[in-house]
Amino acid sequence: MTVGVPTLPRHRQAQLLAAYEREVTRRRLQWFAVLGALAVLIAVAGQWGEVEPGNLLHHLSGLTSYFGRIMPRLRVAHFAADVADWYWNFFGWLKLLFDTVLIAYLATLAGTLGAAVLAFPAAANLAPSLSLRWCVKRLLEFCRTVPDLVFALMFVAALGLGPLAGVLAIGIHSFGTLGKLFTEVVENIDMKPVDGVRSTGGRFAEIVRYGALPQVLPNLASYALLRFEINVRASAIVGFVGAGGIGQDLFVAIRKFYYSDVSAILLLIIVTVSVIDLLTEKIRHRLMPVERIR
Amino acid sequence: MSALRELLAGDPAVVLTRHRSLLVKSRQRQAAQIGVPAAFMCLTMFAVWWLGISSAQIGSGLRELVKFAALMLPPSTGGHLRLFAHAMGETLAIAFLGTLSAAVLALPLGLFAAKNTTPSLALRFAIRRLLDTIRGIDTLIWALVFVGVVGLGPFAGILAIAVSDTGSFGKLFSEAIEAARAHERESVIACGGTQWMGIRFGLLPQVLPVIASLVLYFFESNTRSATIIGIVGAGGIGLQLSEQIRTYDFDQVSFIILLILAAVASIDWASGRLRAAMIGRRPGTA
Numbered sequence: 001m002t003v004g005v006p007t008l009p010r011h012r013q014a015q016l017l018a019a020y021e022r023e024v025t026r027r028r029l030q031w032f033a034v035l036g037a038l039a040v041l042i043a044v045a046g047q048w049g050e051v052e053p054g055n056l057l058h059h060l061s062g063l064t065s066y067f068g069r070i071m072p073r074l075r076v077a078h079f080a081a082d083v084a085d086w087y088w089n090f091f092g093w094l095k096l097l098f099d100t101v102l103i104a105y106l107a108t109l110a111g112t113l114g115a116a117v118l119a120f121p122a123a124a125n126l127a128p129s130l131s132l133r134w135c136v137k138r139l140l141e142f143c144r145t146v147p148d149l150v151f152a153l154m155f156v157a158a159l160g161l162g163p164l165a166g167v168l169a170i171g172i173h174s175f176g177t178l179g180k181l182f183t184e185v186v187e188n189i190d191m192k193p194v195d196g197v198r199s200t201g202g203r204f205a206e207i208v209r210y211g212a213l214p215q216v217l218p219n220l221a222s223y224a225l226l227r228f229e230i231n232v233r234a235s236a237i238v239g240f241v242g243a244g245g246i247g248q249d250l251f252v253a254i255r256k257f258y259y260s261d262v263s264a265i266l267l268l269i270i271v272t273v274s275v276i277d278l279l280t281e282k283i284r285h286r287l288m289p290v291e292r293i294r
Numbered sequence: 295m296s297a298l299r300e301l302l303a304g305d306p307a308v309v310l311t312r313h314r315s316l317l318v319k320s321r322q323r324q325a326a327q328i329g330v331p332a333a334f335m336c337l338t339m340f341a342v343w344w345l346g347i348s349s350a351q352i353g354s355g356l357r358e359l360v361k362f363a364a365l366m367l368p369p370s371t372g373g374h375l376r377l378f379a380h381a382m383g384e385t386l387a388i389a390f391l392g393t394l395s396a397a398v399l400a401l402p403l404g405l406f407a408a409k410n411t412t413p414s415l416a417l418r419f420a421i422r423r424l425l426d427t428i429r430g431i432d433t434l435i436w437a438l439v440f441v442g443v444v445g446l447g448p449f450a451g452i453l454a455i456a457v458s459d460t461g462s463f464g465k466l467f468s469e470a471i472e473a474a475r476a477h478e479r480e481s482v483i484a485c486g487g488t489q490w491m492g493i494r495f496g497l498l499p500q501v502l503p504v505i506a507s508l509v510l511y512f513f514e515s516n517t518r519s520a521t522i523i524g525i526v527g528a529g530g531i532g533l534q535l536s537e538q539i540r541t542y543d544f545d546q547v548s549f550i551i552l553l554i555l556a557a558v559a560s561i562d563w564a565s566g567r568l569r570a571a572m573i574g575r576r577p578g579t580a
Contacts, residue, residue, distance in 0.1 A: 049387035102341040159355035270430040
């Protein structure tokens with residue numbers, strides 16, 4: 001059995017091919033334009049950013065040898081002694097890590113409480129007054145956009161070195177981000193319970209407490225836990241500017257080229273962060289069974 | 295029906311007996327309602343005690359902060375406008391070049407970390423752990439490391455963002471690649487194309503819009519990161535900011551913060567427009 005493949009008449013085929021060619025050429029030109037613009041931007045940014053590929057090549061061996069040098073010397077023959085030597089300050093670092101986690105905890109708690117209070121007046125469906133809503137939204141925006149390290153620098157100048165500056169800095173940044181997320185959660189609630197409470201004469205506080213809060217609580221808790229994970233990472237960093245936690249020791253170790261200390265502290269941070277990630281993920285799944293996540 | 299409703303509304307005892315489970319909390323719920331806040335309170339008090347945070351420190355610190363806030367107004371350039379503008383340009387250059395190089399580095403890594411393009415389990419596993427490790431280390435730590443390797447300046451910042459975002463991009467790209475439909479690639483191969491052609495003509499057109507949108511999104515967030523890596527000496531506005539804070543020139547601090555807010559807002563706006571244009575130009579891929 002033979003199957004005939006229908007062929008187009010010559011002139012029609014030529015027409016279609018020409019159209020195809022035109023389309024391909026157009027897209028190629030578009031691509032060239034994009035690539036050209038990118039090249040110009042790269043050249044300008046490279047000039048501005050003082051990019052010296054020669055410098056990188058010159059230091060490339062330094063980079064690879066850096067990672068070679070921070071690796072600990074572990075030999076099979078006296079493994080335990082080598083590990084003990086590597087983690088010579090294990091309990092000191094453990095205490096600092098504990099500090100770090102507590103800083104993250106306090107900051108998350110403060111940020112969550114603040115955001116949970118202000119999310120209701122900032123939500124479009126519940127806001128008692130438009131001007132209040134506008135003010136709250138701008139405040140949240142400000143707290144979100146200024147990086148937490150900038151807050152930390154300022155608080156260290158005002159409050160002195162120590163964990164309080166870190167707590168406040170991370171707390172304020174969390175307040176900004178959580179406030180935005182919480183507001184979006186509140187804006188997506190089912191309005192029937194809210195209308196029910198309002199129809200019986202409830203005031204704003206009662207509407208929030210009995211109409212809105214029960215609906216959003218699991219969501220808020222889940223976001224707060226997610227934020228806690230992020231804050232543990234952040235609080236490991238704020239020590240760079242003297243705001244408490246393990247960052248201070250890491251900063252000193254990197255700056256003063258205590259090579260094996262760098263890898264020891266980094267490994268501790270990575271392990272702590274992954275353990276906390278696993279734990280909070282478990283709790284979040286219990287809070288929000290998978291089928292309830294929309 | 296209406297008689298029943300009247301009866302229910304009139305007699306609280308009837309309402310209570312009919313809906314006991316709704317109106318009376320179970321013992322477990324009651325315990326949880328007291329226990330959970332109490333646990334949080336205890337943990338908070340312990341944390342405050344452990345970290346040595348005193349109310350005196352908070353009080354004097356707040357007074358100090360109010361003083362700072364008063365010093366911040368009005369914002370002033372302090373005659374360093376050119377310097378600040380140059381530093382801000384440096385920050386944008388760091389964010390741009392860092393994000394772009396990260397994307398270029400991460401594309402092959404993403405292909406090697408995706409299940410449908412890399413059948414070898416060992417290779418995939420190795421690449422994924424590599425990406426995890428890179429991602430586990432914060433941008434600021436990378437910046438410190440690169441300051442040690444290539445010296446102070448924006449180049450260290452570019453490298454820091456390039457490396458740390460390679461980790462995030464590699465993971466996200468591989469997820470985008472795994473989510474792509476297999477039909478296009480299979481048909482390219484069925485027509486006699488090589489594996490490489492299958493990826494180039496069957497896979498990349500699907501994932502490129504996703505990747506472009508991710509890159510833009512990261513460019514936005516890196517503009518923020520690039521403002522702080524200067525604090526450890528890796529170039530950009532952060533260096534000026536930390537210097538002005540250390541010398542208590544708070545009117546210039548507030549000017550720099552306003553400059554950062556304006557730059558971040560305009561980058562957000564521009565990349566939002568660009569993303570909308572890209573997604574709009576390729577219907578069906580959004």
